[in-house]
Amino acid sequence: MKRYSGNPILTRESIPEVGNEICNVSSVFNPAAAKIEDRYLLLLRVQTRGRKTYSMLAESSNGKDFKVIPEIVEFEGLEHIEAKVHHIYDPRITVIENKIYVTYALDFDNVCRIGLFTTTDFEKMKFIGLIGEDDTRNGVLFPEKFDDSFYLLERPNEIKVENGPITGNQIILSKSNDLINWERVGTVAEGNFHYWDELIGSGPPPVKTKKGWLHIYHGIALHYSPVYQAGVMLLDLNDPTKVIARSSQNILEPREVYELTGQVPNVIFPSGLIVEEYDEAGFAKESSEVKLYYGAADTSVCLAYSNISRLINQCYE
Numbered sequence: 001m002k003r004y005s006g007n008p009i010l011t012r013e014s015i016p017e018v019g020n021e022i023c024n025v026s027s028v029f030n031p032a033a034a035k036i037e038d039r040y041l042l043l044l045r046v047q048t049r050g051r052k053t054y055s056m057l058a059e060s061s062n063g064k065d066f067k068v069i070p071e072i073v074e075f076e077g078l079e080h081i082e083a084k085v086h087h088i089y090d091p092r093i094t095v096i097e098n099k100i101y102v103t104y105a106l107d108f109d110n111v112c113r114i115g116l117f118t119t120t121d122f123e124k125m126k127f128i129g130l131i132g133e134d135d136t137r138n139g140v141l142f143p144e145k146f147d148d149s150f151y152l153l154e155r156p157n158e159i160k161v162e163n164g165p166i167t168g169n170q171i172i173l174s175k176s177n178d179l180i181n182w183e184r185v186g187t188v189a190e191g192n193f194h195y196w197d198e199l200i201g202s203g204p205p206p207v208k209t210k211k212g213w214l215h216i217y218h219g220i221a222l223h224y225s226p227v228y229q230a231g232v233m234l235l236d237l238n239d240p241t242k243v244i245a246r247s248s249q250n251i252l253e254p255r256e257v258y259e260l261t262g263q264v265p266n267v268i269f270p271s272g273l274i275v276e277e278y279d280e281a282g283f284a285k286e287s288s289e290v291k292l293y294y295g296a297a298d299t300s301v302c303l304a305y306s307n308i309s310r311l312i313n314q315c316y317e
């Protein structure tokens with residue numbers, strides 16, 4: 001990937017004041033992305049100095065210069081959950097049959113779940129339900145239904161890292177025909193202990209290409225302190241539990257000062273992806289530019305470029 005020279009594209013200074021809560025915030029990071037009728041949208045994770053998490057929207061006409069809208073995104077329907085939700089964060093946006101879905105991680109007392117929401121305007125998120133496994137994160141919906149089912153990649157939290165959160169080393173596939181009841185289909189990929197991707201989790205939603213589902217994910221190397229990087233894999237179009245190819249090297253790793261230092265150092269967290277061109281059958285064009293939006297050091301939002309054919313080739317390297 002090639003970093004945009006104007007990085008970071010959003011910092012704490014980009015966040016306008018909203019009421020008493022959003023004022024001189026700590027950080028903005030891990031954005032979801034969508035391009036809707038030529039408008040580039042980023043759904044932002046904004047963290048206050050009280051370590052409260054809010055969602056805010058930024059928009060742009062060129063995908064580089066974003067303006068943050070001075071409003072807090074509202075969540076509707078969470079009163080149906082009995083347990084206390086502490087944080088709602090790390091969104092991913094998927095548009096399926098013209099309907100906008102957003103998956104978020106929801107932190108409860110001792111567990112993390114994936115919450116599924118739908119929205120028409122990004123001002124209000126309507127809660128659909130808690131989906132996937134009982135303790136899980138990094139939930140990402142596929143952009144289309146197949147075999148009459150919705151498909152979800154998720155990362156069950158099964159590993160406790162010293163001084164860190166409960167995390168995991170496998171991405172699994174789940175399916176549902178009503179978005180409410182989900183069943184595990186199987187394992188898609190596992191972490192490679194001793195290498196750059198010891199623990200893994202999905203990044204943005206997979207992209208349909210003629211060669212397979214192209215999927216960017218994060219890998220964590222567990223040195224003395226973890227290093228988060230981005231990698232890429234290609235999954236079978238009909239059976240995404242089959243990995244066709246997976247890059248042995250990362251495609252983006254912390255190197256710039258804004259990635260090396262911050263609230264959590266050494267973090268590149270890929271979470272939003274815009275593919276500029278699709279063909280008439282809905283496959284991403286191999287020549288299409290790709291914009292990857294990522295959180296840097298849990299502190300700011302950055303942009304990196306590539307194209308579909310380079311990313312596919314990288315899966316085989």
Ligand code: BMA
Nearest residue numbers: 030090165264267269295298
């Ligand atoms: C993960 C998630 C991400 C975060 C990353 C690095 O466990 O909490 O939101 O960016 O850690 O701190």
